[in-house]
Amino acid sequence: MLRKTRLFTPGPTPLLPAAQFAMAAADIHHRTPEFRALYQRVLEQLKAFVGTQNDVLLMACSGTGAMEASVSNLTSPGDRVLVLSAGKFGERWVALTKAYGCNPDVIKVPYGSTFSLDEVRAALKPDTRAIFMQATETSTAVRNDVEGVAKLIKETGSEALLVVDGITGLGTTHFDIDAWGVDVIIGGSQKAVMIPPGLAYLSVSERAWAAMEHSKNPRYYFDLRRERKSAKAGESAYTPSVALIAGLGAALDYIASQAGGDLAAGRENLVNNAETIAAMMRAAVQALGLKLFAPDSPAAAVTAVLPPEGVDSGVVVKELKGRFAAVITNGQGEMKGQIFRIAHLGFFDYMDTIALIGALEHVAMHTLKLPGFTYGKALTAAQQVFADRVLTAGK
Amino acid sequence: MLRKTRLFTPGPTPLLPAAQFAMAAADIHHRTPEFRALYQRVLEQLKAFVGTQNDVLLMACSGTGAMEASVSNLTSPGDRVLVLSAGKFGERWVALTKAYGCNPDVIKVPYGSTFSLDEVRAALKPDTRAIFMQATETSTAVRNDVEGVAKLIKETGSEALLVVDGITGLGTTHFDIDAWGVDVIIGGSQKAVMIPPGLAYLSVSERAWAAMEHSKNPRYYFDLRRERKSAKAGESAYTPSVALIAGLGAALDYIASQAGGDLAAGRENLVNNAETIAAMMRAAVQALGLKLFAPDSPAAAVTAVLPPEGVDSGVVVKELKGRFAAVITNGQGEMKGQIFRIAHLGFFDYMDTIALIGALEHVAMHTLKLPGFTYGKALTAAQQVFADRVLTAGK
Known part of the structure; x- marks a missing residue:
């Protein structure tokens, strides 16, 4: 049988053909009116996509680069910060804040769980300078309560900035950034926006811009103030990732086109x-x-599944790839072998989904030999969900 | 819901990405060593793909152009020929042979059926110059018996040439062209070889080359003798479709790569x-x-399905496109509204297939409201076929 390679991974995600074509055609210089027009358009589109009146900046780096920028620009050595950690990416906030000399208080919940707001309330101190969290923790497929944390900050009168890694949360989670008071939210190109890795974007509130003036951390490439100044002139501070920016514009055009041109x-x-x-x-x-x-508290971005008792989750990953060229992911770090993860963020449709479920049924029957399972059970369950949510609802 | 457009049509078929990339990169002139190397390689690959030692020629035209070439090069006005017609493409042979002044005897079977060899035996006359037939009749999804007709010609000692429209048959049907004695078989680019329309190819036996010397029909662009002469020098007689040829080479590379580099x-x-x-x-x-x-006698290239009593088949076509962006085809000509057709030739895999069946289930439940149908029935039936044919067989 032929097998078409298909990504079901939480980044990179499947590429949008229109974005691929735009990338291939992006043969322009970055210090020209042509590029400035493109760049300003894409920055405006990103504001609508993020759903904010705050500045949105683009940077040639991975999502981790933008996470670092939010730490280096908003904190100073010795600052008390609070990290809400529910997995590998929460742990990255701990490592980043320590790398810049902060003293992080850490709420670390077991993998697969999220924290309670009571835990956050108890950990939030008068001198907490910022809270760092994930909207969705990709490593465990958990959704965290961004709105709840934002409300808590307001309720308690805390001056802590709220910095959200929305790398897999943007485009999979309903946010109201400005109403909630999210100071920074970070996205990545290889996620819901359907293009390859290499670009990060982040929104920055006025409160965050003000705080930046007091930061004593060294920064140059990731100096957000310099990037903002360049962006106002329609340029990037350093050489931009031109093709990815052209692709991002095409992807945002596509996302808008699915709703009559309205990007929100x-x-x-x-x-x-x-x-x-x-x-x-x-x-x-x-x-x-x-x-x-x-x-x-399952995320919509990605689903994490426990394999049957005594089976390494890598078996499922390997069988799906070997027999169907369907690429899913194993657990990360010490979770390897313990879960497998299937992504839903970005350019996936009904057909992709039902096909993967069909393939999973074969793995269940032929490889895992799951007791009591017969063909059609998983497919029928998914068909019913689609019928109820989409066909009956008339969507 | 997002919807990715997917073709399930019997030509054009889904494009192979590697072929698309080769087409995009095909910026070469056609009277150069670079092009000659490409052209000779692709012609050799086509011989292996068709499975013949005969010459194989490429032409910048649709499949109908190569059908016309086989008529204009092999017949003369007044010739008696036999057309085996099982649908719209059989009728095209009738029109073409008449256009070149032949007197076609026609075996015309009802749509959805194929002819019997007894009918062919009875219609084959001592002065029948050629038999024209389809390997698979795309308009009705019927497979015709090419091997049987070829054997019959040999058994009866007939000197009739056997000309086969294999446009949807090549790559979906097992052939042994040379052993059977097929004089001409015709293929098209937008079929099993996974590239866009615009190229036709055909194999020509020594018997056919000899017959060509006696044809009194006018021909110029489709003069196969001139094309053969150019091909021996590594060129095409007239300006070739360079990008499609580069794409075809990449597609044939891919087909070979799925079997350790062996194209056959x-x-x-x-x-x-x-x-x-x-x-x-x-x-x-x-x-x-x-x-x-x-x-x-169902073809593997395409499946034709009758809608429920009293339902126009266009409803199924429209619902699959509107709700799932899955493009299938209606019946052709007077068959419009009476059948819908789903293709399987070329770049389709398990995932495409099970996904379309999932979508069909929704049309069955939500639109057609088929009595007694419940979700999962069609999917389960298909799952079992795949398990039996592929997983259990260890393919």
Whole structure:
């Protein structure tokens, strides 16, 4: 049988053809009116996509680069900060804040869980300078409560800045950045916006810009003030990733085109799309008789599944790739072998989803030999979810 | 929900990305050593793909152009020929042979059926100059018996040439061109070889080359003798379709790569792939409670399905496109509204197939409201076919 390679990974995600074509055609110099027009357009589009009136900046780096920029620009050595850690990416905030000399208080919850707001309230101190968190913890497929933390900051009168890694959260989670008071939210190109890795973007509130003036950390490439100044002139401070920016513009055009040209509505469509696909996938894996790793607060961006007792999750990853060229991911770090993860963020549709569930059924029957499982159970469960959420609802 | 446009049409078929990239890069002049090297390589690859030692020629035209070339080069006005017509493309042979002044005897079977060899035996006359037939009749999804007709010609000692439209048959049907004695077989680029329309290819036997010397029909662009002479020098007689030829080379490379670099084995894989997908689809539509249009001699290239009593088949076509961006085809000509057709030739895999069956289930439930149908029936039937043919067989 032929096998088409298909990514079901939480970044990189499947590429949008229109973005690929725009990237291939992006043969322009970056200090020209042509580029400035493109750059300003894409920055405006990103504001609508993020859903904020704050500045949004683009940088040629991975999401981690933008995470570092938010630490180096907003903190000083010796600052007390609070990290809400629910997995590998929460641990990255701990490492980053320590690398810049901060003293992080850390709420670390078991993998597969999220923290409670009571824990956050108890850990938030009068001198906490910033809270760093993930919107969705990609390593465990958990959704964290950004709105709840934002409200808590307001309620308690805390002056802490709220910095959110939305790298897999943007485009999979409903946010109201400005109303909630999120000071920084960070996204990456290889996620819901359907283009390859290499670009990060982040929104920065006025409160954050003000705080930046007091930071004593060294920074140059990631100096957000310099980047903001350049952006106002329609340029990037350093050489931009031109092709990716052209691709991002095309992808945002596509997202808007799915909602009559309205990018904010297109973003909501994209979130609903991920939610429906995630609901199909959760129903399917449970019908297989498998357990969700994060049943209580599952992200729409990615679903993490426990393999059957005594089976290495790598077997599922390997079989899906070997037999169907469907690429999913294993657990990260010490979670390797313990969960497998299937992504729903970005350019996925019904057809992709039901096909992967069909392939999973074969792995369940042929490789895992799951007791009591018969063909069609997982597919039927997913079909019913799609029918209820989309066809009956008339979406 | 997002919807990715996917073709399930019997030409054009889904494009192979590697071929698209080769086409985009094909910025070469056609009277150069670079092009000659490419052209000679692709012609050799085509011989292996067709499975013949005969010359294979490429032409910048659609499949119909190569059909015309086989008529204009092999017949003269007043010649008696035999056309085996099982649908719209059989009727095209009738029109073409008449356009060149032949007197065609026509075996015309009802749509959805194929002819019997007894009918062919009775219609084959001592002065029949050529038999024109389809390997698979795309308009009705019927497979015709090329091997049987070829044997009949040999058995009866007939001198008739056998000209086969293999446009959707090549890559979906097992052929042994030289052993059977097929004089001409015609293929098209937008079919099993996974590239856009615009190229036709055909193999020509020594018997056919000899017959060509006696043809009194006018021909210039489609003069196969001139094209053969140019091909021996590594060129095309007239300006070739350079990008498509580069794409075809990449597609044939891909087909070979699926069988350790052996193009003949790759072709057999491709045929088996189409057969498995067709078997999945037939099982699925029957599980839906629908009837096959050509149950007795179904092609692997395409499956034709009768809609429920009183329903226009266009409803299924429209719903699949509107709700899932899955493009299938209606019946052609007077068959419009009476059948819908789903293709399996070329770059289709398990994932494409099971996804389309999932979408068909929604059309069955939500739009057609088929009595007694419940979610999962069609999917389960297809899953079982795949398991039996591929997983259990260890393919």
